[in-house]
Amino acid sequence: MASTAEIQKIMSEIKRVHLERVYKKLNDTAVGISAALRILFEQGGSITSGRLGELLGVSTARVAVLLKSMESKGLITKEKNVLDARVTVVNVTAFGNETIHNMREELYKQINRVIDHVGFERLLEFFAITRELAEVMGPPKVMF
Numbered sequence: 001m002a003s004t005a006e007i008q009k010i011m012s013e014i015k016r017v018h019l020e021r022v023y024k025k026l027n028d029t030a031v032g033i034s035a036a037l038r039i040l041f042e043q044g045g046s047i048t049s050g051r052l053g054e055l056l057g058v059s060t061a062r063v064a065v066l067l068k069s070m071e072s073k074g075l076i077t078k079e080k081n082v083l084d085a086r087v088t089v090v091n092v093t094a095f096g097n098e099t100i101h102n103m104r105e106e107l108y109k110q111i112n113r114v115i116d117h118v119g120f121e122r123l124l125e126f127f128a129i130t131r132e133l134a135e136v137m138g139p140p141k142v143m144f
Helices: 004-017 019-028 032-042 049-056 060-072 094-118 120-136
Strands: 046-048 076-080 088-092
Touching: 032 046, 032 049, 032 060, 032 088, 032 094, 046 049, 049 060, 049 088, 060 076, 088 094, 094 120
Parallel strands: none
Antiparallel strands: 046 088, 076 088
């Protein structure tokens, strides 16, 4: 059983590194346009808007806003399915492909910097510990 001093030390360390900000920053990079482009890349450059919403885990309204933004930036084109006009097919453009490539290169550079700074084995250990923490931690119980 951990002592009160040990628990307070861990709480202090969590506060000091702003762990929630680290995870939020990591998560924020996986949403929106970059996540949609990643999915388009993985799907071979074409997907229906409904399927994109499913894979992103967002509403059809959110997908519509996202696709409108992506289309205005020249990353995608949208067209109605010839067999069912209710279905919108999303296709990545050449500029979208170039953007995906550049994003992937930047991600590799960032991960390379992390590995160089932290070390590969320590990073693997961090993720193993994070998985263990996720198994045992939950939100604190409110007693009021």
